[in-house]
Amino acid sequence: MVLATGVPTREELVRRAAAAAPALRERAEWTEQNRRLPEETIEALAEAGVFKLRVPVRYGGYEADTRTLVDVAAELARGDGATAWVASVYWIPTWMTCLFPDEVQDEVFATPDVRICGTLSPSATATRADGGIVVNGRWGFVSGALHSQWQEIIAVQVDAEGGPMPVMALVPMSDLTIVDDWHTAGLRGTGSVSTVADNLFVPAARVLPLGAVLQQQSASRRNADAAIYRPPLLPVASASSVGSVVGLAQAAFDIFTERLPGRKITYTGYDAQAEAPVTHLQVADAVQRIEEARHHAHRLTDLVDGKANDAGEWSLEERARARAALGAACRRAREAVRILADASGGSSVYDSVPMQRVLRDVQSVNLHALMNPDTNAELYGRVLCGLEPNTLYL
Template structure:
């Protein structure tokens, strides 16, 4: 084990900015391949992106969620698929840090290890001598094609009790890959399905999902480290929103890059920048992006502040974390929609960056955890004094 000198937030954000030429270069091919290019993965690894939630004793940076937001936003500005995949890796990497130390040592012994995962309990497990045997399938497993480990969720049926959801760590090599990622958006994430058939998982790599959702530890060494003592869903929320913010900024970049070279056809405006309509459109889009940034940073500040003090989370704070995440996604999509609509007929060609940006932000908003309407309803439900209708809070 070694302790690395962690780079600062500013240094990590600058590294993400410096990746832009590589990510942009390979973004279109990644979309066509339905998986990230190896060059993209290598660039992300070299920049330390996969170490951001790894404990310092394993060479990680133990970055807070504000850093995750700002780094993902820069990555998303260059390639939404690369940003999404990196963000997804951060979540199960953080979850791995709740496991006993000897499990962490096994996982983090691989340099720049990549851990994919899911929160959906779409598999069944039965107790076995020394562990459990799992059968099932998980979909939307972003980054699985480049991962060494997967965090899985299954429901175990004990002989003398009710079904209980569990979380486990398994080598990706023990799973079957189903190449079913044929989508309109976030195509480059390679979010394929994985399948377990009679897979034995030792008990040391199994934890109750309820404990994980509450941020409870089997890792004494991490228990007092601020970033590892928050509940899972606020952590996952803060880990995810940077991609949406980055896509809104990418749309702004793409629009202003083309604007000086085009007019508005069938009008008297030879230069789009002269049109009052354009002035309203860009102001609306930029203000929505600013609002998205506010919610992203408010969410990160909540998670980091509570983690630093170790204070208990209220039900309203948990619901607000998901609401802030949904607000970022909604506002970012609205900003992209405005700028895409202002980009004219020439933007319908498939090689126009705005096309991929618009598809990616729509796909983000359709994600079950990110969905703005679901998250707003949950927040309003709690604000009205009702009990939440989900454990994912």
């Protein structure tokens, strides 16, 4: 089903993602071994409309809400966690691009199915120059960089009035150097390489103060009334990325139940693992944790989408709650995968059994600075106790 505007419904977008998942799973081992997404996967994501979800309708995009992002990413992750992660990462800087002046958006979105990678880390410096800034530095963990046309960067402008000032900018990938340093235990297929800027000039139109972005100030006139571009950056980033862990947990359940028929528990009297009470307890426990992960993910999207539609002010507690919900979903998903991996037996350590990859991927997601359950829970508790947050990323 497609709406009258030509924008597919959430149900249709989720159906497309689910239809793409089996092929993603078939390519998952190649993806991990080669530490990047294959071109066939990029083409499949484009065909499913994945790169259009956060693009303004005027450029042929869908302006999808975050509930759609979660449900689409969850289906993609059932096929391959690395693919879902890259898709989720693209959605965040694509949304951030929509805060730039309209003429900048015209330039970026002129490319069909444009892919914009990015970072929230201020690991570069910038100095003022005539008509813009000059940037020097390096960014790591840039998921999807190998398939992107643009990168959103963060740098600290060291000659700004009033002291150092973080800025956000957009640069073509052709202006950056890619360093292939992505040799990891998990999420190998994301190709999250490093990028380097060497005396890179960025025009002023493609530069925004990060502080203004964090305070929901946009330079776009034509997006001013669009609900999806109203919420703060960090709740948006949280809701954009949480679907991958929900899908990884569901993938673990899929893999476990596919292997269950005919499996025994070695060195016991059980000829069928499915008949053992311990299996019943493990499966029930894991499924309940998957359901809890999905609950927290949808609770997060309800908050972000609800506030966006109401154009309501965000309280400090709500901002912290968004990150707490992200962390809770990550924690529950990781717990579910661990239970099912532990129940999968020694044979599951072979490369040919996807369970070991799902386990490594979900663990890697939980180590991400934005996703880390303990960090997010501490931040939420801090705010609930009446203290000021000890981070700008809220």
